Amino acid sequence: MNEQTIERALLQRMFEAAIAAAQPALCVPPALPEAPKGRLIVIGAGKASAEMARAVERNWPGPLTGLVATRYGYAVPCERIEIVEASHPVPDAAGLSAARRMLDRVHGLSADDTVLCLISGGGSSLLPLPADGISLEDKQLVNQALLTSGASIGEMNCVRRHLSAIKGGRLAAACHPARVVTLLISDVPGDDPRDIASGPTIGDASTCADALDIIRRYRIALPEHVLEVLRSGRGESIKPGDPRLARAEVRMIATPQMALEAAAQVAAAEGVTPHILGDSIEGEARDVGKVMAGIALQAGRRGQPFATPCVLLSGGETTVTVRGQGRGGRNVEFLLSCAIALQGEAGIHGLAGDTDGVDGQEEIAGAWIAPDTLARAWEHGLRPRDSLDNNDGHGFFQALGDSVVTGPTLTNVNDFRALLIVR
Template identity: 60%
Template sequence: MSDDYRTLLRAMFDAAVGAAHPSVCLPAFLEKIAPPKGRTIVVGAGKAAASMAAAVEAHWPHPIEGLVVTRYEHGAPTSKIEVIEASHPVPDAAGRAAAGRILQKVQGLTEDDLVLALISGGGSALMALPADGVSLEEKQAVNKALLKSGATISEMNCVRKHLSAIKGGRLARAAAPAKVVALMISDVPNDDLSVIASGPTVPDPTTRQDALAVIAKYKIDAPAAVLAYLSTDACETPKPGDKIFDRVENILVATPQGSLDAAAAVASKAGFTPLILGDLEGESRDVALVHAGIARQIARHAQPIAPPVAIISGGETTVTVRGNGKGGRDAEFLLALTLALEGFGGISAIACDTDGIDGSEDNAGAIMTADSFARAAAQGVDLKALFANNDAYTAFEKLGDLLVTGPTRTNVNDFRVILVPGRAS
């Protein structure tokens, strides 16, 4: 039965990813966009940017030109839209150069022109154009510290926007008076448009004081130039109500909820009742404890619903790094779940990042089977010690349970399923 559950878990993950792939979700929205009298300039950033560009080329029958930036190894073949690859999650010089070229491409346009912006998760780090007075190295330092701090994606992007020359609505400001249509794949809780890739075409409701508060909250040792810049009004972003957004339309083409629904359909077909918890935030290990509690309650007491049940959730958890091991937030979640369910048999689970890369490793995530803890003990794998060292990657590598998919070229963030079978199973 373990192999059957592995197959089901993988099928649910594949369904979630497939529902958010640009080749599937983009065409219907492109059909609704009226072609301009003038030029169509395509720009974009994110882990899905290259596959979005390929979908535009396949389904937009009018002249186009442009440039998008995506993560290394996330490219896709295009002929009219240039694709540049850069570093994620820490920005590099390639991303800075790409962002500068994107900003140049949308400047000097007219009301007859259209800017088609392809925005997806990861775009904030990939489209890195530091504001005047802030160096790339200083922005990298802040970014690295935030990634290790446990800050939420909203908090990190608040800081990133205020240190950028292109994010936080500044891309839209540069494109005016052209019409701007942003097609967006959401990777953030509640589908907050201003947070997806730090909202380059979206009004920013946060302030520089908010950015400084995040730095203070997580005790980030920010360079002096960063703190000096955040102390000036020059770093402030365009706000809601600004007229530059009068000709801007931001459209969600794929969401985490859509992917959770696609996975739920697979679970239902397999005889599991889906229990969708939605988009969740928090420390990976804490979120795992909550999931474990729900799974035990279902198994023991058939509450809130009777098994067999597939507990499904998404969102973006965080990891406050204290050790020096390997592993992203999904492997960390799954190892915490394995430890929380020690001795509680019958339950299997998967935790993966829908972009195919869990943090900065080569795996999408991992799978936990009902006998994972017992197999680890038999092999002499100390799961608790590895967990204490933030070394979930090594734990599942030793068990042979890493899930390696390669880049999926989309991104609707974390994907988690826990299968709680009926007693007869």
């Protein structure tokens, strides 16, 4: 096994450990509530929600019913909880129908009942119930515009909450007077519960005016009747302290930090010192790539700020302001920018991927880089800077055979980035 194969195998094991740490089978059972006097109704949405539902079924001793929505291809067999597949990241009619049925399921509950809400990343698109006066087509337009605007995930979800009939605490309010216990797998920087699936069971202090400011800041063009929902205040979310949320509680069961710590343990066991630089790093993917490359170069050449061998680990969610016609993906954009900045520096290898197995809109988790990445690209007739300018990270790495493909991981704790410096 040559040196490059050894480094790639170590990076792969770190990525796998990060994903394993957030598996619902591990983190759901300890967080389950006690049995209620009345019924247990399970609802939820997200890329991990089906696997979360299966973990509930396998560990809940009494009766239950339920409905959760997950991404196409992410369903798993359940016996008592209905699993609906819908579209992500752009919502579709299946998600709309699931959201309506979910609200119907929690209508008319009593104080003796408990609603167990299973929420993970992706829920914003999978529960697309528009506010009055807004159509599904409007929501699709808004989602597409937000995804290409360069707005952060927190900013995008602020807009979504104020154009929804189910997000921003509205789902929990609909469950009143039942108890609501929400289990969250975080995919957002800072683990703010409001931003995980746009917080359907979380009180939201942001306002319609905040949403309008974001739309102006990024010059997002929306139809007048959509803007009117915000200008009129009709889209206002449920605020913290609302009496309908008095019996709603949140349990954070998996986070990006937990995943990074699991990866760090793998590195340490191999004699490589891990350094977690942050679990909530945001910004333009290409800019973050340049910065991380600069730190890696200083470590490799000067032993500063870290002695080698070491690995620089980070998580969070970067953004890509789309200007080209390529296939996108924030992790591959990060890596391509990083590779260009490294210029083939010896001894530096990297992996970046989305822990849900989907980077952008591709069924590809991410990619690898190595000291020979740019040289092999030129041999294949690729121009790395042109690929970056065209937002075509997926096309670039797929042509080199360096894509990382995991298939559906059934969880989601956002992005995983690792730069391994071995000299």
